[in-house]
Amino acid sequence: MSNVPSYLQGAWWAPDAVGVPVRDASTGETVAEVSVAGADIPGAIEYARTVGQVALGSLTFHERALKLKELAQYLNGRREELYEVSARTGATRGDSMVDIDGGIGVLFTFGSKGRRELPNANLVVDGPPEVLSKDGSFLGQHVYTRLPGVAVQINAFNFPVWGMLEKFAPAFLAGVPTIVKPATPTVYVAEAAVRAIVESGILPEGALQLISGPARDLIDHLDYRDLVGFTGSASTANALRAHPNVVHGGVRFTGETDSLxxxxxxxxxxxxxxxxxxxxxxxxxxxxxxxxxxxxxxxxxxxxxxxxxxxxxxxxxxxxxxxxxxxxxxxxxxxxxxxxxxxxxxxxxxxxxxxxxxxxxxxxxxxxxxxxxxxxxxxxxxxxxxxxxxxxxxxxxxxxxxxxxxxxxxxxxxxxxxxxxxxxxxxxxxxxxxxxxxxxxxxxxxxxxxxxxxxxxxxxxxxxxxxxxxxxxxxxxxPHLVHGGPGRAGGGEELGGIRSVFHHMQRTAVQGSPAMLTAVTGQWFAGAPRSLDGPHPFRKSLAELRIGDAVASPLREVTLEDITAFANSTGDTFYAHTDEEAAAANPFFPGIVAHGYLLVSWAAGLFVDPAPGPVLANYGLENLRFVTPVSPGDSIRVTLTAKKITPRETDEYGEVCWDAIIHNQDDEIVAAYDVLTLVAKTWPTTA
The missing domain is CATH 3.40.309.10 (Aldehyde Dehydrogenase; Chain A, domain 2)
Structure with a gap:
């Protein structure tokens, strides 16, 4: 009976030593032996931090998400052989589906959420900027970047596939390589799944390694760059949590343990x-x-x-x-x-x-x-x-x-x-x-x-x-919801959609000028340079469009007739737009004011380029706020700036988020919002 092999530093490896026997749960027959005597654990960790980090860092969130989807599709075709191996653990076909299909489902989910909720980049902007100076020349912005180490997962025996993939998927999407240490009783199921993954050839080198057996010195070789995700008993979790490298060395530790x-x-x-x-x-x-x-x-x-x-x-x-x-x-x-x-x-x-x-x-x-x-x-x-x-x-x-x-x-x-x-x-x-x-x-x-x-x-x-x-x-x-719990349950948190991706990233506050923050994050910040020269930005494909490309409109006067016509045509006859006396009694308005949606509609007319071009569709607005009321006789103008550009890996178009600011004739901000459009990657002409 041979030992269950490990997958370390890009190759399969097994010791010659006699291992601990693992038995079929139903018959007691010996299925395999387990040992990692002589395994180069420090070398595996260094391999992840170097080869794995470089390979994953060369991919964006979207590219990694697509690989998760591809891997899920591949493993779907190998479920039957995994069911057969899983049956030796005492698992029925239904049990195996929960474990194997559930794990594959996690890959699908993160493959989808990664492309929908993360940028096609390697850095995530977290929340709005904080203005740190009166003139707006000094800002603070929180960002997420991937941890530079390795995600070590120490798993329980009950879910050798799901337990591995539910930890692997968010780590991989974040761009952090993984080392898996399964529980001994079902290690051969995890090994079969990893073997299928390796044979797929989908993952970049160093993204996933497997230690098939006890590795009691594993945390000895980790430091603040790394994190450990543990599932198992509370007593073992407490022992690991007390390790000097966790207590003093900064190793991030997440536990999921006993739970009544x-x-x-x-x-x-x-x-x-x-x-x-x-x-x-x-x-x-x-x-x-x-x-x-x-x-x-x-x-x-x-x-x-x-x-x-x-x-x-x-x-x-x-x-x-x-x-x-x-x-x-x-x-x-x-x-x-x-x-x-x-x-x-x-x-x-x-x-x-x-x-x-x-x-x-x-x-x-x-x-x-x-x-x-x-x-x-x-x-x-x-x-x-x-x-x-x-x-x-x-x-x-x-x-x-x-x-x-x-x-x-x-x-x-x-x-x-x-x-x-x-x-x-x-x-x-x-x-x-x-x-x-x-x-x-x-x-x-x-x-x-x-x-x-x-x-x-x-x-x-x-x-x-x-x-x-x-x-x-x-x-x-x-995978969409948090898995974990306080107190006896370990105090950890796994899954939860993109939240779990951020567990594998460092949140950092970056301070600087709008121009510098724009350069670092790839997202335009108010106060950074705009480019108002050249063709209208709606005439530019993604290949030509740049962050900061902008268009500024002339002023347009708003009349009482305009407000009345909009009220009558839309049916929005709220008193602030139709009754001077009632509007003036409102603490927010000087009298009749223009509808906010009238202003947004007019702004679109002021910035749009009407001819067919790279801008294929407007698919929404975000963060719309009305700041200053507009009275009859006031005028408005709009400035539209390319704020964020997200090409899609699998389509001939991408998303562009535009910063839209409406000002009045006194340069007061009337409204601020983001316009979301779909833009072609290329276009025949830019005229």
Whole structure:
């Protein structure tokens, strides 16, 4: 039996030493051995900081996003072979889809969001500028740039593919290379996924490396340039967080750890309601998917005291009807084994502690179960790691063990409550969790619960009849939303869309003149030079247009007749535009004033170049603010300046954001906004 190889410094490597055996979760058969004895860990880190950094830095956000999409499409074609490998971990096909398809879905999501929400550049401007001098000659601007080190991910055994890709995607999009250190029991699944990624040839050199085995000195070689993303037990997270290089050396550390997640059944969600049924389905799903080995599983079912017995009966009936425990390669099996006999022993120990603390087993058993074997027969599998779904009931809702001991398997505890406020307090006893659900169709209950528990959780789900079918579920983190939680859950934060990309970047305040900030950021700032010479900027394709290209219009007078005509043609007869006496009584207006939208419409007429040209479409306005009212007899002019240019990698056009400023005859700012247009990359003429 050979060791699972590592992928280091652009090549596959495996030691000659005898490794730790890893076994099939259902049969106990040895699948592989795991060792990294003699691996050049410092060399891998240096390779990431040099080769990986250079390769990723040569690409923009959009180019990296396209590679994520390409990789997702490639891995979609290799799912079946990954499912086959995953089955050895005790995962059913459904479990493997959550892990493998879920990971591929993360790549798709970041591939899309990277192109829609980030510039086609390597620097992100964060928020508006801060004016630091009276004359506007000195500004401050926050920017994000990628970290110059390596993102190290230390993953748990339960999601060897999703856990890797959900950390890899934002790091890659940020431009930071990744080193993956999977958990030993399922390292061979992660290795199979990395092998497929390497064989795709899509990623730049040094973007991804794999350490297939224990690497206890890994953090010894990291410094302030690097970051560590950990998923696993709280005890291990605390040990890593206490490492000198984290405490004193500036290594950024994010932890996602133990979590006694709660699901609260609202008092209105009585038996027979859609909310009660949805709650039962959710609880059974979280008990059985991945054999309950999910950091987001429901560990505490907090239900009205009067509904404890009906809930237990409903869950027991659904488990009996829907759940078949056995080898995931056998037809009809819906729940597989725990990842190993060692993990099963750990779960049994924790359940024993819960029972000793007052928990009563009301569904399931701790005895070796009869299961469906790979050949379709039924029998015992003493070399496997099977366990029936187990439901406990705590008569004492405040029993400390119910809120502090996690059995990381198909185990949940039912706890009763008498008031909604008590349910909120019970959920908070978990000491910080990844996710909580409240099943209710009562808006007041939902508001009370969310306001009470939100600060204790990273994510909350309101489950009712309106979203029960479309909901992604209690236990399913999605790449668009934050995954993590305070307190016991680790205090970290992953995913959350582009937020997680910024976790791999440094936010820096840059101070300087408008001209210098424009040069550094690639975005025009008020006070920087404009170019008013040459062709109208709407006659310039992206190949010709430059930041600061501008057009300034002449003044146009606004008359009372213009205001009245606009009011009549649009139906906007708000009194400020039609009633002199009422308008003058308004503290903001001197009398009748022009509609803001009239001014914006006229501004478009003042700056537009009407003939067909590179500007293909106007697709919106942003940040529109009306500053100074315009009275009949006043005049307005507009200055339009190319503020930000974003070419699209896959299209023959890109976006241009224009800074638009409307002034009156006294050079007071009337309105300020951004105009968004689509502009062709090239155009036959510039006349």
């Amino acid at each position: 997640n709660a699901a609260i059944l609202g008092p209105d969600a009585v038996a027979g309601t859609p909310e009660f049924d949805a709650y039962v389905r959710s609880l059974v799903t979280e008990l059985t998917v991945k054999a309950g080995q999910k950091c987001t599983s429901i560990r505490r079912a907090i239900v009205p005291s009067a509904l404890v017995d009906p809930l237990i009966e409903a869950v027991t009936a659904r488990v009996a009807e829907r759940v078949v425990v056995g080898d995931p390669r056998a037809e009809g099996v819906t729940m597989g084994a725990l990842v190993s006999r060692e993990q099963k022993a750990e779960v049994l120990t924790r359940v024993g502690e819960l029972v000793a603390a007052g928990g009563e087993i009301v569904m399931g058993s701790l005895d070796e179960p009869e299961v469906r074997l790979a050949d379709g027969s039924t029998g015992l599998a003493p070399d496997g790691a099977f366990l029936q779904p187990v439901l406990l009931h705590f008569a004492d809702a405040l029993a400390q063990a119910a809120h502090s001991i996690e059995a990381f398997g198909p185990v949940s505890s039912v706890i009763g409550y008498d008031t909604v406020e008590e349910a909120v307090a019970l959920a908070a006893l978990g000491g910080g969790s990844l996710v909580a659900t409240v099943a209710t169709h009562d808006p007041d209950v939902a508001r009370t619960v969310i306001e009470g528990i939100a600060a204790h959780h990273g994510r909350t789900l309101i489950l009712d009849r309106d979203d029960a079918r479309s909901s992604t579920g209690h236990g399913s983190p999605v």
